[in-house]
Amino acid sequence: MLHRVRLAPVQLDAYREVAPESQVEELAELGRQLQGLRVAHINATPYGGGVSELLRSSVALECGLGLAVDWLVISGDSRFFEVTKALHNGLQGASFVSTADVEEIYLLNNRANAATIPSDYDIIVVHDPQPAAIRAFAPRLGARWVWRCHIDTSEPDPAAEAFLLPWLEGYDVLVFTLTDFVLPALRGGTVEIFPPGIDPLSPKNLPLSASLCRRIVSWYGVDNQRPLMVQVSRFDPWKDPLGVIRVFRRAREQVPGLQLALIGAMALDDPEGWRIYEQVRSEAEQDSDILVGTNLTGISFVEVNAFQHCAWVVVQKSRREGFGLVVSEALWKETPVVAGRSGGITLQMADGEGGYLVDPDDEETFTERVIELLRNRELARRIGLLGRQRVRERFLVTRYVADELQLFARLISTGEGIDTGGTAS
Numbered sequence: 145m146l147h148r149v150r151l152a153p154v155q156l157d158a159y160r161e162v163a164p165e166s167q168v169e170e171l172a173e174l175g176r177q178l179q180g181l182r183v184a185h186i187n188a189t190p191y192g193g194g195v196s197e198l199l200r201s202s203v204a205l206e207c208g209l210g211l212a213v214d215w216l217v218i219s220g221d222s223r224f225f226e227v228t229k230a231l232h233n234g235l236q237g238a239s240f241v242s243t244a245d246v247e248e249i250y251l252l253n254n255r256a257n258a259a260t261i262p263s264d265y266d267i268i269v270v271h272d273p274q275p276a277a278i279r280a281f282a283p284r285l286g287a288r289w290v291w292r293c294h295i296d297t298s299e300p301d302p303a304a305e306a307f308l309l310p311w312l313e314g315y316d317v318l319v320f321t322l323t324d325f326v327l328p329a330l331r332g333g334t335v336e337i338f339p340p341g342i343d344p345l346s347p348k349n350l351p352l353s354a355s356l357c358r359r360i361v362s363w364y365g366v367d368n369q370r371p372l373m374v375q376v377s378r379f380d381p382w383k384d385p386l387g388v389i390r391v392f393r394r395a396r397e398q399v400p401g402l403q404l405a406l407i408g409a410m411a412l413d414d415p416e417g418w419r420i421y422e423q424v425r426s427e428a429e430q431d432s433d434i435l436v437g438t439n440l441t442g443i444s445f446v447e448v449n450a451f452q453h454c455a456w457v458v459v460q461k462s463r464r465e466g467f468g469l470v471v472s473e474a475l476w477k478e479t480p481v482v483a484g485r486s487g488g489i490t491l492q493m494a495d496g497e498g499g500y501l502v503d504p505d506d507e508e509t510f511t512e513r514v515i516e517l518l519r520n521r522e523l524a525r526r527i528g529l530l531g532r533q534r535v536r537e538r539f540l541v542t543r544y545v546a547d548e549l550q551l552f553a554r555l556i557s558t559g560e561g562i563d564t565g566g567t568a569s
């Protein structure tokens with residue numbers, strides 16, 4: 145069963161002070177062109193993780209521009225989310241085994257959700273692999289269908305790719321974050337490429353005073369007199385939180401007093417997160433310089449903002465990363481980042497512009513870069529400032545929505561992708 149997430153529309157004018165003027169003007173024009181367009185976005189979770197962040201902000205802005213947009217979230221049983229997390233991992237390169245059971249669980253849940261699409265839409269955007277098969281089971285709605293992939297599918301396990309491909313057949317357009325991410329079997333076909341962006345109006349990214357930020361992180365146990373390293377991310381093997389702890393311990397040998405905050409949200413569609421969280425927590429229990437905070441211990445948007453603001457250095461030690469909104473979020477606060485040279489992170493920053501990109505498995509170099517930024521505060525400040533400028537031009541939600549609306553305009557004006565009905569029953 146699909147559930148609608150209710151959001152208050154956000155007016156374009158609210159972005160005039162923060163976003164580049166060219167983006168705001170482009171959105172105003174697209175809004176005039178697409179008034180009343182009926183759009184549904186379908187994904188797997190209303191909170192936790194980048195896709196829900198992006199939808200929260202982009203849907204509110206699309207509504208504010210005058211489109212009639214619904215955000216619909218699928219439901220599924222626990223076995224479904226185990227299957228879809230395994231599929232997610234398989235598409236990012238982990239080994240994946242498809243069995244009759246796995247397929248049945250995936251399809252049963254998708255079919256049940258498809259049966260509850262609440263009304264007619266002009267465009268339906270399905271996000272990520274979890275709900276991808278909805279298109280095949282949907283009634284013969286006269287909509288254009290878009291599949292929006294947010295993960296790194298450049299080197300999938302062949303079994304995971306083979307599992308997903310049939311369910312993508314009925315889509316009019318497939319959208320990826322990077323050209324490199326296009327599934328091997330789809331290369332050479334028609335795809336669209338554009339990356340996500342962060343919302344400067346979210347409480348997570350609003351400018352907060354330094355003193356307020358310090359008071360917030362201090363409440364969680366940070367000593368503001370000592371250096372602080374932060375990673376904000378789900379507890380996910382691809383984001384390597386245990387590797388972050390190793391890097392932290394090496395860096396602390398050179399920078400006495402260093403503290404680490406690992407901030408992570410638990411998402412509805414991520415059962416694996418709990419297992420990794422337990423491992424991280426047991427490491428932290430033996431080390432009073434490591435702080436672990438989650439949405440379960442009160443961490444919310446403003447707290448994430450404060451931690452990203454107060455960090456001397458933010459790290460993102462991802463081995464695979466679809467985009468990694470957290471990188472742009474940190475840079476927006478002018479905090480430099482040391483990150484794995486992975487996927488969408490490489491778009492957001494370059495060496496010396498925002499921070500440093502490092503092979504995530506080279507923990508020695510990773511540690512050296514962290515230490516460099518901890519020791520040289522003036523360098524860190526300059527690099528962080530350049531990072532913010534890059535994010536303002538290229539990675540705000542205004543640019544993302546403009547790209548998405550350009551796509552909608554093309555889809556409806558060219559008659560591309562006239563509905564051919566479901567491919568399964």
Ligand code: UDP
Nearest residue numbers: 193194195197377378407408409468469470
């Ligand atoms: N996030 C949060 N609280 C947390 C941890 C993460 O609000 O404790 C947010 C984070 O600020 C970011 C999103 O969750 O906006 C994670 O998105 P990202 O693209 O970095 O990674 P994903 O989880 O989608 O792989």
